[in-house]
Amino acid sequence: MSSNPHETGGPGPAPELFTWEFATDPYPAYAWLRQHAPVHRTTLPSGVDAWLVTRYADARQALADARLSKNPVHHDEPAHARGKTGIPGERSAGLMTHLLNIDPPDHTRLRRLVAKAFTPRRVAAFEPRVQELTDRLIDGFAARGSADLIHEFAFPLPIYAICDLLGVPPEDQDDLRDWAGMMIRHGGGPRGGVARAVKRIRGYLAELIHRKRENLGDEDTDDLISGLIRASDHGEHLTENEVVAMCFVLLFAGFETTINLVGNGLYALMCHPVQHARLQESLAAGETSLLVTAVEELLRYDGPVEMATWRYATEALTIGGQEVAAGDPVLVVLAAADRDPERFGRPDVLDLARRDNQHLGYGHGIHYCLGAPLARLEGQTAIATLLRRLPDLRLAVDHHDLRWRGGLIMRGLRTLPVEFTPAE
C-alpha cells in the first residue's frame, strides 16, 4: 500500500454546498456525497443542522418511512423550524394545516377530500385551456425574434393555469400573479415583502372562498374551489381554514415547480441539439410518445425540486447505515437520487427516450405530488408548442452568463434569454 495519501484515493474533504458554484451545477457535489457520505450531516445556510440523503434506494425508502414526520413539531429545535417548511411567511399567515406539513390520520383525511375535487378527469378536461394560454403567451413574443422564456413564458403559465382551475376571476389573476411573484423573488428582497404577499394572497383567497360558498347553487360553479367546498367523505367536509390552506398550497406547490420544469427543461434541450432535433422531428410527425418520455427525463435530469420538503425523525432510526437521532431534520435530495448510477444507466446523460424511468422528481409515498397530472399537462404542452412554433429556438447568451436561483427546495434559472426566427 502506498504511503502517499493522494495515491490511496482518499475521498478528500466534503464539497462545499450552497455556494454560487453549487447552485450553477450541484451534480458533482451530489456524486461525491452519494459515493462517500450518502447520509451526510450538514449545516444549512439558515444555521439548522440536517441530514442530506442522496442515494436513490435510501431516498425512496426515507420518503415512505412513517417515522419521518412532516410536522415541524417533531423538530428538536422548534424555534428553528419556524418558517423553514418551504413556504415563506406561512406561519405568520396561519397556513400550516396543509398537506405538506401534516401526517396521517389528518393527512389521509385531507388528501382524500382534495383528491375528490382535483381529479385527473378535471385536469384532462383543462387541456384546451392550457393550450390556449400557452399560445397566447407565445403570441406575445413570437414576432420579436427574442424573449426571456422565464419571465414571458414559464413564469406566467402556471399561475394563470392554476388560477383558472381554482376559479379565480380573470380580472383578479394579474394581482395573484404579482403577489406570487413577490413570494418567489424573496431571495434578493426584504422578508417583509414575502410576508405581505402571503397575507394578501390569504386574505384574497378567504374572501373568494366565502363568495363561492354563497353561490354554490348557481350555474357555472364547476371550478376547483367550489369542488373543494362541496367535497365530502363520510359526511365530513373541509373547514373554511382548510380550504384556504389547500388553495394556498395548490398555488404555491404548483407555481415555482412548474416554472422550473419548463425553464430547466427548455435549457437542457437547447444544450443537447441532437436530442432537441429528435423531439422536434417526432412532434412534426404528429407523434407524442417521445414527448411523454422526454418530459419525464427532463424532470429526472434536472428537476425543479432539488430536495423534498422537510422531514423530522420522530424516533431514533437508521438510514443507509447512518444513525439519525429523534428530532433531527432530514432532507431527501431528489436531484441527487435521480442521478444515482445504481438505479439509472448513464445517469448524467440526457436520454429523452429513456425507459423504466422511475425518477423521484414528484416524490414518493403518501406525499407524492398531487399536481403531477397538471404538471405533466403543462410541461408537455409548453415544450411541444414552443418547439413547434419556434423551430430554431436557441440560447441568446453564453452558458456562463446564466444565473441560477438555488434555494434549498427549488432550483431553477432566473432568466432564459433566447433567439429565433420571428414567427407569426
Ligand code: HEM
Ligand atoms: C407534493 C414536485 C407541480 C401540488 C410534491 C412533492 C414533490 C412535488 C417532490 C413531494 C414533496 C415531499 O414529499 O416533501 C412537483 C413538481 C412539479 C409539481 C416537480 C412540477 C413539475 C405541482 C402542481 C401542483 C402540485 C402543478 C398543484 C397545482 C402538490 C401538492 C403536494 C405536492 C398539493 C403535497 C401532496 C401531499 O403532501 O400529499 N410535488 N410538483 N404540484 N405537490 Fe407537486
